[in-house]
Amino acid sequence: MRDIRGRGRxxxxxxxxxxxxxxxGLTSAIGVAAFGWPLLASRTSGLAxxxxxxxxxxxxxPLLLAVVVATIADTGLDxxxxxxxxxxxAAGAALRPLGAGTAGLEPMFxxxxxxxxxxxxxxxxxxxxxxxFAGALLTGGVGPWMPFQMLTxxxxxxxxxxxxxxxxxxxxxxxxxxxxxGAVAALLYGLVMNLQGWPYIAGLGSGISFVPGDPLHENLxxxxxxxxxxxxxxxxxxxxLTVVLTLTLGGTVxxxxxxxxxxxxxxxSPVFTERVSEASAASAAPAxxxxxxxxxxxxxx
Numbered sequence: 048m049r050d051i052r053g054r055g056r057x058x059x060x061x062x063x064x065x066x067x068x069x070x071x072g073l074t075s076a077i078g079v080a081a082f083g084w085p086l087l088a089s090r091t092s093g094l095a096x097x098x099x100x101x102x103x104x105x106x107x108x109p110l111l112l113a114v115v116v117a118t119i120a121d122t123g124l125d126x127x128x129x130x131x132x133x134x135x136x137a138a139g140a141a142l143r144p145l146g147a148g149t150a151g152l153e154p155m156f157x158x159x160x161x162x163x164x165x166x167x168x169x170x171x172x173x174x175x176x177x178x179x180f181a182g183a184l185l186t187g188g189v190g191p192w193m194p195f196q197m198l199t200x201x202x203x204x205x206x207x208x209x210x211x212x213x214x215x216x217x218x219x220x221x222x223x224x225x226x227x228x229g230a231v232a233a234l235l236y237g238l239v240m241n242l243q244g245w246p247y248i249a250g251l252g253s254g255i256s257f258v259p260g261d262p263l264h265e266n267l268x269x270x271x272x273x274x275x276x277x278x279x280x281x282x283x284x285x286x287x288l289t290v291v292l293t294l295t296l297g298g299t300v301x302x303x304x305x306x307x308x309x310x311x312x313x314x315x316s317p318v319f320t321e322r323v324s325e326a327s328a329a330s331a332a333p334a335x336x337x338x339x340x341x342x343x344x345x346x347x348x
Contacts, residue, residue: 066117067169071205074110074172078198082239085246086263107176107194114173131307132174135162139178144186153285155182156236157292158300159200160207160229165304168208175204195243202239203232222297229289237282241274 135158142155155178163171176197183193210228212221246257255273257266 064117067114070110070114070117071169071172074107074114074198075202077106077110078195078202081198082195082242085257085259086266107197111173111176114169128170131166132170132177135174136177136181139174140181140185143178143182152288153233154288154292156203156233156285156289157229157297159204160225160232160289160293161297161300162304163204163207164210164213164225165301165308166208168205171204171206171208172201175200175202192240192243195240199236199239203236206232221301222294225297226290226293229293230286233286233289234282237278237285238274241278242270245270245273 139155139158139162142158143153145154159171159175159178162174166174179197179200180193183189183196188196207225207228210224212224216224246259248257255269255276257269
């Protein structure tokens with residue numbers, strides 16, 4: 048008889064084990080280095096993400112696979128979780144064209160935040176990266192920026208999975224927390240992605256241009272001025288849309304994701320117990336009766 052355990056209210060599809068933490072840490076460290084190295088480069092470094100982006104993308108794919116493999120080793124990730132990953136990634140990719148190129152409005156953010164919240168940080172990181180990759184293919188947004196977008200969206204979803212109270216906090220308070228996180232994450236997404244392109248844009252005013260070889264703090268001051276002057280008008284609408292969608296649709300989406308997670312029982316531990324069948328019990332009854340009376344079972348006479 049198969050006894051499935053772990054169908055509690057707080058079941059999560061993927062938890063972080065030691066291997067998962069190592070894989071996510073390595074992937075994030077490479078991402079931080081890829082974003083930040085131009086700030087420490089010399090004047091003669093010949094900066095160009097068009098040269099390093101293919102290498103980052105080539106490194107990112109096996110690293111994402113390593114996260115999945117590490118999670119399988121830690122938690123026994125099965126085909127049901129992979130199927131849910133595919134469904135949510137397709138949904139996120141389908142949402143991206145709805146707001147692409149329109150004042151920074153990107154409805155996929157709220158889905159990535161809610162999915163990361165319910166399904167855990169490891170699942171969330173892979174989901175964010177894969178959704179951004181699929182969305183880039185749908186919108187024709189393939190370029191040197193794509194691996195950086197994959198990393199940043201992975202961090203957005205992973206951060207949602209690391210928020211406190213995943214098994215206790217419910218209702219309006221949880222939605223408010225997720226809306227606040229979604230707004231901050233949407234703003235930080237724009238900030239980090241600006242760092243990807245800012246050092247390579249020529250012709251800007253001296254007050255907001257990147258100057259290779261200058262002290263780090265001076266370039267950071269120019270970077271803040273660049274963000275305020277150029278991209279804030281895109282980042283704020285993205286944050287506001289994420290808040291509105293989370294507060295209006297978040298409860299329904301969270302319930303649907305949690306219901307699917309409970310039914311799939313990703314964290315279930317199958318336990319097999321023996322049960323004597325009725326036929327076996329019936330055949331054993333005459334023998335037991337004969338032994339109790341000191342006689343010989345009918346089959347042996």
